[in-house]
Amino acid sequence: SQKIEQNSEALNIQEGKTATLTCNYTNYSPAYLQWYRQDPGRGPVFLLLIRENEKEKRKERLKVTFDTTLKQSLFHITASQPADSATYLCALDMGGDYKLSFGAGTTVTVRA
């Protein structure tokens, strides 16, 4: 069965630094991969989608890479701010429309 692993449960970084989160997967070749942000008590919010034929995607201070050979995606938050503190989830399509498999998430805390 598919397995998705996000590198760590928690990541603490200093404001202004770059946070790098990892999402590894096995036993599957997704057509695309997504990243979501979730704040306590709220539902996840979509951030970025990257397709299997794309190497990199950017949105403001966010950057996502997708290496289908390594079966890995990296999610970068550059010039991090305390407002970036949240849990970040990676999600892969499971071969059916609108059916996503989520990683456990990495909780990022940015210290001022």
Add this chain to the structure above:
Amino acid sequence: KAGVTQTPRYLIKTRGQQVTLSCSPISGHRSVSWYQQTPGQGLQFLFEYFSETQRNKGNFPGRFSGRQFSNSRSEMNVSTLELGDSALYLCASTEAGANVLTFGAGSRLTVL
């Protein structure tokens, strides 16, 4: 546009009871998905509906069921509640042809 609305936001039930949760998708979105989120298992896919038809189903027992109405609103039902059903139940809607989920704030179910 109004977002995805889930009701109720919080509810407490006892073992053996049943519960019905409601979800109103974004206007124009015809696909509605349901996910269960727990600290131990993370986000797990329950089922997805499109035009009143269940298109995808996750690995949950038959106690978990859902339906979608002609106006795209959806309900999910859990019968014979167990302690392990305590979770945040998230509904998400998707625009036709898109792969991105827009989540509601969730319904927090506590089973005593």
